[in-house]
Amino acid sequence: MDLIVRADRAVIDGAERAAAVGVRDGEIVAIGEVDAPWTAPSDERLGEDEVLLPGMVDTHVHVNDPGRTEWEGFETATRAALRGGATTIIDMPLNSLPPTTTVEALDAKRAAAQGNCFVDVGFWGGAIPGNLDDLLPLYDEGVFGFKCFLIDSGVPEFPPLSAAELDTYLRRTALLGALLIVHAEDETTITEAHGPAYADFVASRPDASEVTAIERVIDAVRRSGGRAHILHLSSAxxxxxxxxxxxxxxxxTVETCPHYLTFAAETIRDESTAHKCCPPIRSEANRSQLWEALADGTIDCIVSDHSPCTVDLKTPDFGTAWGGVASVQLALAAVWTEARQRGHSLAAVARWMSEKPSALVGLASKGSIEVGRNADLVAFAPDETITVDAATLEHKNKLTAYQDLTLTGVARRTWLRGVPATTERPIGQFLTRGKP
Incomplete structure (x- = not known):
């Protein structure tokens, strides 16, 4: 073994127990009693206040690189992910220029990321009108599936699919065995909102906009035989x-996000466009129902939907401000802060934020502390608190909806494939579909 990590509390097989984890060549090769008589050049013992978790897997991150690197970039986004306890991210195909809708664009994306990743990184492809024949080449190049919108994406180079195109693309992804991930809002039920009032913004994107679009996706899946994943569910x-x-x-399958589980519309101040995202953060009662749906398995996983921008794009007008919450560094702490208050365990959080996202994209090498998996491990202090100060975050733009919140839980040390991962040395690797 190259490394042994010993912990009085480790999340293994869906529960906490004392354990020693043995690692060789980046892979977990043994799990035994905490004082197992093994030897290795590096033998680490976690502190009494630490829990050994699998690295979080965040399958919804907008890195915006290349093309909009003033918004973010692979160096800053993956540093932030690492600091927050994530060891894998999957990058979204839009907000970069060009969007990842062709193999040539994927090559540009990989070139921008090369040597700049502090965690492991994979890529989604994009599904837009006119690129149906690009799906197979992209899939052969290892993207994890394809993202589409049913409504204006906010950037002109990534237009939405019509209802007929949704059926067509689902039939094609069904032939490929690929996953189509869907931003599900219906434009016919949405109105324009301008001004500083958050209540007006929420009213402009009612629950019906999500319900109608999700029902359309379900019907299309039924007709086509394709697989679909509902992104960032907001409406209960x-x-x-x-x-x-x-x-x-x-x-x-369905995901939700830390901001929908942390915030409620009633408490968001007017002009606080750091909280603007689409679909919007809804009511306190709605938030509780999302937590219940996580508990009963209706919602499969939690991912950040980290969607940053430059500070000037977050104008005080909800009609003109960019919609997105910068949160990849804070996702685990935000979810754990609320989960523990609602009686959920760290094992449940690891299931929602590591195991289930890994399964979603078919990453058999990630997602749990298990023999045969990558040794992506986090020493997590579940009782340590932080008060969020955007100026200290690794995100390129120092703006976050979580400003001044007190969150519980800190990722103190991280191993990526058995190697200590720090923000000083980018050791992340590219991930492709079907390969470790």
Missing amino acids: QALPAIRAAKAEGLPI
Whole structure:
């Protein structure tokens, strides 16, 4: 063994227990009693106040590189992910220029990322009108699936699919065995909102916008035989349709995000466009229903939807401000802060933020502390608190909806494939579909 990590508390097989984890060549090769008589050049013992977790897997990160690197970039985004306890991210295909809708664009993305990744990085492809024949070449190049919008994406180079195109693309992804991930809002139920009032912004994107679009996706999955994943679920009113689709056996999965689980519309101040995202953060009652849906398995996983921008784009007007919450560094702490208050365990958080996202994209090498998996490990202090100061975050632009919040839980040390990972040395590797 190259490394042994010993912990009085480790999340293994869905529960906490004392354990020693043995690592060789970046892979977990043994799990035994905490005082197992093994030897290795590096033998680490976690502190009494630390828990050994698998590295978080964040499958929804907008790195915006190349092309909009003033918004973010691979160096800053992956540093932030590492500091927050994530060891893997999957980069979204839009907000970069060019968007990842062709193999040539994927090559440009990889060139921008080369040598700049502090965690392991994979890539989504994009599904936009006119690139149907690009899906197979992109899939052969190892993207983890394809993202589409059913509404204006906010950037002109990534237009939405029509209802007919959604069916067509799902049929094609079904032939490929690929996953289509969907930003599900319906433009016919959305109105324009201008001004500083958060209540007006929420009213402009009602629950019906999500419910209608999600029902459209479910119907299209039923017709096409394709697989679909609902991105960033905000509205609890869509849960009955999702439950029914899952009960029917349709291949539908769903994610939500830390900001929907942390904030409530009633407490968001006017002009606080750091909280603007689409779909929007909804009511306190809605938030509780999302937590219940996580507990019963209706919602499969939690991912950050880290979507940063330059500070000047967050104008005080909810009509003109960029929609996105910068959160990749704070996702684990934010979720754990709220989860523990609601009686959920660290094992549940690891399932929602590591195991399930890994399974979503088919990363058999990630997602749990298990023999045969990558030794992506985090020494997590679940009782340590931090008060969020955007100026100290690794995000390129120092703006966050979590400013001044007190969060519980700190990732103190991280190993990536058995190697100590720090913000001083980029040791992240590229991940491709079907390969470790």
